[in-house]
Amino acid sequence: MRFSRVLRVGAVVAATSLALAACGGGGGNGGGDSQNESLVQRAEQGRLTIGIKIDQPGLGLQTPDGGYEGFDVDVAKYIAKELGVEEGDIEFVETPSAQRENMIQKGDVDFIVASYSITDERKQKVDFAGPYFIAHQDLLVRANDNSIKSAENLNNKKLCSVRGSTSAQNVKNDFAPQADLLEYAGYSQCLNGLESGAVDALTTDDTILAGYAAQNPGKFKLVGANLSDERYGVGLRKGDTEGRQAINNAIRKMQQDGTWKKSAERWFGPAGYKVPEPPAIDQ
The missing domain is CATH 3.40.190.10 (Periplasmic binding protein-like II)
Structure with missing residues (x-):
């Protein structure tokens, strides 16, 4: 009798495990x-x-x-x-x-x-x-800032991009080794910093920068640097x-x-x- 009871318990556990496994499949939030x-x-x-x-x-x-x-x-x-x-x-x-x-x-x-x-x-x-x-990596600056016409002009200036992006580091490595890099969680924070004067330029792909420029007419402009192909x-x-x-x-x-x-x-x-x-x- 005891042996039979163990078998029944084992069967229940096995069935439960199979059901849980079935529930775990599918979807993109997987595991x-x-x-x-x-x-x-x-x-x-x-x-x-x-x-x-x-x-x-x-x-x-x-x-x-x-x-x-x-x-x-x-x-x-x-x-x-x-x-x-x-x-x-x-x-x-x-x-x-x-x-x-x-x-x-x-x-x-x-x-x-x-x-x-x-x-x-x-x-x-x-x-x-x-x-x-x-796309092509570019620079976004304030519309009234005529001091930044190329990536080389970013030495000793504050350059912003987002964490995990390679854009700002590319500029520092290849064009402006003395640039002061600032990394924020999102592009909107970089944009706020650019508007307030906390940063001098935002770098990322020209498609992204064009979107921000269009959304804020008269405030920002693209430099047209074409620093890389993305x-x-x-x-x-x-x-x-x-x-x-x-x-x-x-x-x-x-x-x-x-x-x-x-x-x-x-x-x-x-x-x-x-x-x-x-x-x-x-x-």
């Missing part, structure tokens, strides 16, 4: 086996969690009503739809620059579309689809070849059917930004 699923498999469940920026006008911005808008948001929605997931079934999550690789690796997001430049260092931790856009990619779990190919197919279709150009002109055109041709996608 466990869900991290081993491909993006395509997760999309088949009807929902996706996508990382974006929420403080970048023209790229990824949270609106007062709680929605999201911008070129990156349009790209994310297009990819999701091509994977079979409608806009209403997307959960958008803010992904700070310094946390992007970690959030992908942990399964907090299914993929990231957040002005995410493809670099060899990042490719050691995550995979990239794309590129879907090529190849924006869609970040996803390393080794997910199927997911990467599916995203590339979606980006290619977005370019070919005119949606890519229409979105880029909508979000970047008002700032006088000349929209380039769509980039070739890495194979």
Whole structure:
């Protein structure tokens, strides 16, 4: 009798364990086996969690009503739809620059579309689809500041960027070794510092800076430095070849059917930004 009772208890424990394991699968907020699923498999469940920026006008911005808008948001929605997931079934999550690789690796997001430049260092931790856009690093200064006309003019001046971004360090390494680097949590804080005079310049991609300039007419201007090429990619779990190919197919279709150009002109055109041709996608 005792032996029979032990068997019954063991069966209950085993059944409970199986049920818990089943509940743990699926979704982008994973852990466990869900991290081993491909993006395509997760999309088949009807929902996706996508990382974006929420403080970048023209790229990824949270609106007062709680929605999201911008070129990156349009790209994310297009990819999701091509994977079979409608806009209403997307959960958008803010992904700070310094946390992007970690959030992908942990399964907090299914993929990231957040002005995410493809670099060899990042490719050691995550995979990239794309590129879907090529931006250029530039400088934003106060409209009445004529002392900064190039990156070399930043020696002994305060240069701001966000934590986890390589932009400010690139300027210090290659153009202005005496620049005083300030790193804030978000671009909006850098912008506030620039407006108040706490910093002298903000550096990041020209797409982001154009959005801020358009949002604050008469306050800021772009220097036009074109310091680097920034190849924006869609970040996803390393080794997910199927997911990467599916995203590339979606980006290619977005370019070919005119949606890519229409979105880029909508979000970047008002700032006088000349929209380039769509980039070739890495194979």
